[in-house]
Amino acid sequence: MRILVLSNLYPPHHAGTHDLRCQTVTEALRTRGHEIRVLTSNHGVNTEQRDQEIERRLRLNDVFGHPSASTFAELRALELHNHQALGETLAEYQPDLVHVWSLHGLPKSFIFALRNSRLPTVYDIADLWLANELRADPWLSWWNRPSLPFPSGLRRTLLELTGGRNRFDKTAPTRMAKGFERLPELYRAVAANSISVFRLDRLYFCSRALKLTTQEAGFRVDHGDVIYPGIPTELYLGEVKPAVAPLKKFLIVARLAPESGIMTGLLALQKARENRLPATLSIYGRGESDFISQLRSYVVQRQLPVEFLTVSNVNKDLAAVYRQHDAFLYTSEWAEPFAPTVLEAMACGLPVIGATIGGAAELFRHGENALTFTAGEPDELAARMQELQTQPALRCQIAENGQSEVMSRYHQSATIDQIETYLETSRQLWQES
Numbered sequence: 001m002r003i004l005v006l007s008n009l010y011p012p013h014h015a016g017t018h019d020l021r022c023q024t025v026t027e028a029l030r031t032r033g034h035e036i037r038v039l040t041s042n043h044g045v046n047t048e049q050r051d052q053e054i055e056r057r058l059r060l061n062d063v064f065g066h067p068s069a070s071t072f073a074e075l076r077a078l079e080l081h082n083h084q085a086l087g088e089t090l091a092e093y094q095p096d097l098v099h100v101w102s103l104h105g106l107p108k109s110f111i112f113a114l115r116n117s118r119l120p121t122v123y124d125i126a127d128l129w130l131a132n133e134l135r136a137d138p139w140l141s142w143w144n145r146p147s148l149p150f151p152s153g154l155r156r157t158l159l160e161l162t163g164g165r166n167r168f169d170k171t172a173p174t175r176m177a178k179g180f181e182r183l184p185e186l187y188r189a190v191a192a193n194s195i196s197v198f199r200l201d202r203l204y205f206c207s208r209a210l211k212l213t214t215q216e217a218g219f220r221v222d223h224g225d226v227i228y229p230g231i232p233t234e235l236y237l238g239e240v241k242p243a244v245a246p247l248k249k250f251l252i253v254a255r256l257a258p259e260s261g262i263m264t265g266l267l268a269l270q271k272a273r274e275n276r277l278p279a280t281l282s283i284y285g286r287g288e289s290d291f292i293s294q295l296r297s298y299v300v301q302r303q304l305p306v307e308f309l310t311v312s313n314v315n316k317d318l319a320a321v322y323r324q325h326d327a328f329l330y331t332s333e334w335a336e337p338f339a340p341t342v343l344e345a346m347a348c349g350l351p352v353i354g355a356t357i358g359g360a361a362e363l364f365r366h367g368e369n370a371l372t373f374t375a376g377e378p379d380e381l382a383a384r385m386q387e388l389q390t391q392p393a394l395r396c397q398i399a400e401n402g403q404s405e406v407m408s409r410y411h412q413s414a415t416i417d418q419i420e421t422y423l424e425t426s427r428q429l430w431q432e433s
Helices: 017-031 072-093 110-117 129-136 138-144 150-161 164-171 208-216 262-274 289-302 314-323 340-347 378-390 392-409 412-432
Strands: 002-006 035-041 054-058 097-100 121-125 203-205 249-253 280-284 306-309 327-330 352-355 371-373
Touching: 002 017, 002 072, 017 035, 017 412, 035 072, 054 072, 072 110, 072 138, 072 164, 097 110, 097 412, 110 121, 121 129, 121 208, 121 412, 129 138, 129 208, 138 150, 150 164, 203 208, 249 262, 249 314, 249 340, 262 280, 262 289, 262 378, 280 314, 289 306, 314 340, 327 340, 327 378, 340 352, 340 392, 352 378, 371 378, 378 392
Parallel strands: 002 035, 002 097, 035 054, 097 121, 121 203, 249 280, 249 327, 280 306, 327 352, 352 371
Antiparallel strands: none
8 A cells, every 4th residue: 555644743853752653653564565655844854855755845833943934924835835745745656545643733724635635544643733733723713713803804805705715725725615614613612523624534543532632622533443552562571570579769751841740759759758668769751941950959959869860762771761660650640642651661560650641541440450549649649659568469460460461452563453454444445435
């Protein structure tokens, strides 16, 4: 199958886990015999680059340090450039299917262009670009809001009366089809599953939590599947420590930002030590410098045994970091779509204490494969840490169960099997329709 992968970022120029997962899946599908071309942004190179496998031609808007296009002229130029690149790639490559990953920072009007192309299109939804960003897209907002400030509103009306909007729809779409001159339901408080114009026929989410968030934002995605991300279990593998082994070294791996809940972890550590738990905490991650300074200051002032870790190569060294610790804390305080760090820790044989929020909460069964606590509650987290200490048999059992489940259900090849099947089924359904 000839697949065009459309993504805002693609390694080695990346910004997080979603684009790394895109590369992993894309390369795996290529090794399975699929012919694939990637169309992505020029992030990290600043000029256009093209070869047989990757085209870095798209321009991002107001994300990852890229400038914001806000005036009509700037938006028009950006939309025309990106749609021209997409149109040329579709015409030249002639894919059997388009596999869309994150559109964060890219034109949401790509949805209209891809529908108009009549090509089988599958959306991988692993972040909040659909739920939170579509209504904020500046180009669609300019054309579809019920009202605009006077100068812009007058210009829009004139373009519509003179046929200008129809001409734009051919090169930089402003709507799904004629008749949708405005989309007021998109720009007001909406009920779940109430917006029909942005229906994506074939899509899958990285978690039920993200699917629910998207539904609650108004979009009709109840037909979407859920395919959980997998991890390379051949890299993340460790032995479950016996019950007689001491429990001391706790680990957090997360983006260092307030919503990560790391401060809750520090408060829990302090509480647990006051209750005579001989615990230490290691923290690994990158993030906001001001917040990192706040964390370090808190640790120094209270003389907590906390180490901030660095690794030279995440892919090679992080698994060893997990194995050097006794338990893993997932402390997120926002509805993170999915957290692969939980799977990585489980695969390495660590018992996990996890906050019941976001997609990761779907993995946890308290007392069976993890211990759980309410996000943002340090006293509850401290109690769970002490529970691991006082119940070594339980600690071993949840670690063994967690590891077994990751190895059987969340290894990378199983996930790619599901995605490949979903893509092939999507193409077949398109041909039959």
